[in-house]
Amino acid sequence: MSATPSPARRTGGRSAAVLAAVRSAVEELVQERGSAQVTIPMVAERAGVNPTSIYRRWGDAPSMINDLATYRISPDRPLPDTGDLREDLTRWAQEIIEHFRQPAAAALLRGGAAGAGAGDSDCLRNRRAEATLLIERAGGGVPVGDVIDHVVAPIVYRVLFQPWTLTDDLASALVGRLFAGR
């Protein structure tokens, strides 16, 4: 048998330019019309690209949006470490809020919600892991489940149904309430 055929994908030059143009177009359109109303010919026109190129690369609109909206929070980024759990959680929650203020990130969450049911989506599973890490580092103090229910869940709810209520003071308010009832 011959060795690996080495597909030799092409990621630079023209392909990269198409990707960038499509990405911008998708972000704009998702913001303007909502992810459910974005079609591939629409994206192609705004990106100045042939629709066929998009069909060939992604297949359909949901896959495209799901793939492009991966402005995820880096799983490797440093987490807040001030020595105070409450402060750490507040800063961490603030990062999440700012992340989901990006329309593309919010669209990804909606897409994840729509496609969920079997398992939870990646970005939220990472958030749960991060909360666990923050709490363990502080030697406990708050159940992880409470952080999910009373910090993450309210943020997600607002991202999905009331994006305009993602205020600047939300993080400290939610975390503050988490510590108030104990």
Added chain:
Amino acid sequence: MSATPSPARRTGGRSAAVLAAVRSAVEELVQERGSAQVTIPMVAERAGVNPTSIYRRWGDAPSMINDLATYRISPDRPLPDTGDLREDLTRWAQEIIEHFRQPAAAALLRGGAAGAGAGDSDCLRNRRAEATLLIERAGGGVPVGDVIDHVVAPIVYRVLFQPWTLTDDLASALVGRLFAGR
């Protein structure tokens, strides 16, 4: 000026039959294929209804799904009224949990989440109105926003991302925590 123009909408008989047929078809299809893959001609065929009727009533698929998701729980049903706000909220939350345990209801919520974000599409607005009513009837005692953030949001989060955590004691736990910190 003449008296009230009296639009005289027709909600019974055939219209109601069409609505019921469409509702069933949408619930089935959303479960089978996911909200993003449900089209109006598809729904019309399964419902045994003319596509034009659906286009005229709802306009497009996301609106239709969002509307059906919004009004699946009757807005006119009697709300708990035990005289005790905490008890009322607990029973109310329990109703919501049991509702979303139905796969069709969960699927519609996912569809509503996917189509939300743009404008006034918010399939949970009735829940917010109900919470307001319960609290006002009791003469206050808890901010409505807190009920949304700490009772409704956790339930919705679990429905979307962790449906297996919709336990029987969840309602009393969430409402209990709502009253603990005050």
Added chain:
DNA sequence: TCCCTAAAGCAAAGATCATTGCGTTTAGTG
């Protein structure tokens, strides 16, 4: 019961989307 018209049905036309074959460009490699 009769009348008015809201709402559904039907059919045709128009718009948009998705697929496919083929030629062209060009990234990556020896």
Added chain:
DNA sequence: CACTAAACGCAATGATCTTTGCTTTAGGGA
């Protein structure tokens, strides 16, 4: 620098969705 093929552009086609004018049915008040 030449070669290979990955990725794009173009154009034609078929499928699907959406709109629109008109007709028919039937809800609900007089």
